[in-house]
Amino acid sequence: xxxxxxxxxxxxxxxxxxxxxxxxxxxxxxxxxxxxxxxxxxxxxxxxxxxxxxxxxxxxxxxxxxxxxxxxxxxxxxxxxxxxxxxxxxxxxxxxxxxxxxxxxxxxxxxxxxxxxxxxxxxxxxxxxxxxxxxxxxxxxxxxxxxxxxxxxxxxxxxxxxxxxxxxxxxxxxxxxxxxxxxxxxxxxxxxxxxxxxxxxxxxxxxxxxxxxxxxxxxxxxxxxxxxxxxxxxxxxxxxxxxxxxxxxxxxxxxxxxxxxxxxxxxxxxxxxxxxxxxxxxxxxxxxxxxxxxxxxxxxxxxxxxxxxxxxxxxxxxxxxxxxxxxxxxxxxxxxxxxxxxxxxxxxxxxxxxxxxxxxxxxxxxxxxxxxxxxxxxxxxxxxxxxxxxxxxxxxxxxxxxxxxxxxxxxxxxxxxxxxxxxxxxxxxxx
Numbered sequence: 001x002x003x004x005x006x007x008x009x010x011x012x013x014x015x016x017x018x019x020x021x022x023x024x025x026x027x028x029x030x031x032x033x034x035x036x037x038x039x040x041x042x043x044x045x046x047x048x049x050x051x052x053x054x055x056x057x058x059x060x061x062x063x064x065x066x067x068x069x070x071x072x073x074x075x076x077x078x079x080x081x082x083x084x085x086x087x088x089x090x091x092x093x094x095x096x097x098x099x100x101x102x103x104x105x106x107x108x109x110x111x112x113x114x115x116x117x118x119x120x121x122x123x124x125x126x127x128x129x130x131x132x133x134x135x136x137x138x139x140x141x142x143x144x145x146x147x148x149x150x151x152x153x154x155x156x157x158x159x160x161x162x163x164x165x166x167x168x169x170x171x172x173x174x175x176x177x178x179x180x181x182x183x184x185x186x187x188x189x190x191x192x193x194x195x196x197x198x199x200x201x202x203x204x205x206x207x208x209x210x211x212x213x214x215x216x217x218x219x220x221x222x223x224x225x226x227x228x229x230x231x232x233x234x235x236x237x238x239x240x241x242x243x244x245x246x247x248x249x250x251x252x253x254x255x256x257x258x259x260x261x262x263x264x265x266x267x268x269x270x271x272x273x274x275x276x277x278x279x280x281x282x283x284x285x286x287x288x289x290x291x292x293x294x295x296x297x298x299x300x301x302x303x304x305x306x307x308x309x310x311x312x313x314x315x316x317x318x319x320x321x322x323x324x325x326x327x328x329x330x331x332x333x334x335x336x337x338x339x340x341x342x343x344x345x346x347x348x349x350x351x352x353x354x355x356x357x358x359x360x361x362x363x364x365x366x367x368x369x370x371x372x373x374x375x376x377x378x379x380x381x382x383x384x385x386x387x388x389x390x391x392x393x394x395x396x397x398x399x400x401x402x403x404x405x406x407x408x409x410x411x412x413x414x415x416x417x418x419x420x421x422x423x424x425x426x427x428x429x430x431x
Contacts, residue, residue: 003099006106007086010120031118032152035126038112042126042133043156046076047280048140049272050156052148052185053164055327056198056265059257059307060164061143063269066256066301067294068139069093071285076132076140078125078153083306083428090128094303097131105130121145125152139283149187159280161188161217162272163208164265165199167326182207194218194275198268222271228253228263233337235310235318240266244274250291256298259308260337261330266295306427308334311420315412316340317405319431321424323349325357331421332361340417344408347388348372348401348426351379358422359391367411368395369404373425401429 001009036043049064051057058079068075075093082088087096105127106113113123132140142158144151166182182204189195189211197208200221212219227243231252238258242250249270255262273291276283298304308331311317316338322331335343343366349355350373370385372378381397388394398404401420408418420430 001103001107003103006103009106009110010086010123029150029152029155031116032122032125032155034116035109035112035118035122036129036155038109039126039130042129045133046137046140047282048142048156048158049160049162049276050142050144050153050158050188051162051164052144052151052188053162053198054167054181054185054324055322055330056164056268057143057162059262059265059304060162060198060268060272061141062298062302062304063255063265063295064272065091065094065141066298066304067269067273067291068141068283069301070294070297071283071290073138073283074136076128076135076137076142077302078128078132078140079143080121080124080145081424081428083424083431086124088303088305089124090131091303092132092135092137094301096303097127101131102127119152122152144185144188147187148185150184151188154188157190158193160194160196160272160276161190162196162268163188163198164268165326166201166204167324178204179207183211186211189215189217191215192217194220194279196268196272196275197221198271199223199264220271220275222268223264225274226267226270228266228270230260230263233258233260235316238262242266242270244270253292254296256296256300257304257308258310259330259334261308261334269295305431306424309427309431311430312409312418314414315344315409315416315418317409317418317420319420319427321427322421323353323358323423325361328358328361328421331419332363335363335417335419338417341413341415342367342417344369344412344416344418345395346371346401346404346408346418346420346426346430347384347422348381348404349379349384349422350375350377350425352377355379355384355387356391359388359393362388362391362393364392366393367408368393369398369408370395371398371401371404371426373401373423374429375425378423378425401426405430 065077090097229241370381
């Protein structure tokens with residue numbers, strides 16, 4: 001099969017959450033265990049860091065991977081979803097897995113896939129683990145997909161577990177309260193493996209404390225030790241003063257990402273690096289690169305896209321893949337800090353998410369361009385426009401995200417701002 005035929009097989013034959021939603025959600029780890037047993041348990045053949053959380057886990061994963069790559073370590077990075085190319089999910093030092101690796105993996109294991117009928121996500125995780133093991137990475141940063149306890153990545157025993165934060169998302173799978181969702185995410189905690197929690201949340205911190213006590217695992221709340229003060233930010237980069245135990249650790253730490261909402265992710269990353277360095281000497285720099293170099297060159301080292309990404313100037317065009325209440329709230333606060341004449345918002349959502357809470361956060365003064373993301377789960381643009389009108393949000397509907405963006409460009413003056421978002425799958429069509 002060609003690469004395109006291989007992807008068509010994967011997408012057509014195997015349920016995939018990002019395309020079809022609930023029917024792709026598996027409630028046990030039987031398939032991924034069987035797949036990895038067949039592959040001689042590749043997940044046990046490389047050191048890893050395992051990251052879960054509702055928001056920020058992708059950014060935190062890229063920060064950690066960039067630091068490791070900058071140190072000269074051969075670094076695997078597994079994230080989801082992808083934007084333009086399936087291979088974005090599986091990278092080594094920012095380079096996408098070669099097409100030939102994907103083709104050969106599927107061809108070699110197709111008989112087993114058809115016997116087990118694994119989900120798209122299970123097969124992709126097995127591919128990532130197998131690739132990282134065969135490439136003998138020094139370390140891999142692995143982001144969970146949905147949840148934690150039953151996530152396919154959760155057959156790892158990592159050097160360190162990380163949980164960024166908890167907010168309401170995927171309630172139909174994970175529970176309808178923060179403590180229930182936290183309990184699912186806490187499922188990644190392994191016996192005697194340290195846990196970093198990025199954000200101390202009073203309502204759920206005891207969930208993590210109890211689980212780590214049960215597992216005899218040390219627990220560290222990053223925001224109790226580290227604090228990041230934003231000094232300046234533009235559309236592509238930001239600079240922070242970082243404190244550790246209220247003493248200045250970095251006077252001017254450059255991050256190759258904009259947005260004050262990255263403060264929490266930065267703090268989480270620094271706490272994780274601190275613990276890893278104290279416990280595992282092989283993760284120390286092989287060359288001159290360090291934390292500052294890794295974060296200052298994050299996009300180069302990790303090939304980071306899709307989060308608060310600048311797509312154009314005059315007018316300024318920004319996109320972000322925030323898709324739940326907490327994430328969109330941070331994005332709206334960030335928009336408030338920018339200077340522009342008029343705001344244009346290209347908006348799309350998925351049908352199986354509760355849209356009201358997100359729509360209630362969006363500004364009434366903006367001009368809206370409603371579009372359906374090009375996936376089966378995409379919410380019809382006319383339905384989205386109708387729901388938005390309840391919250392005083394008005395605009396036109398379009399048959400595609402690209403058409404909506406083109407219309408926004410035609411209507412926007414050079415000093416206006418266009419924001420594209422509402423779903424990772426909307427962003428995938430414009431990055």
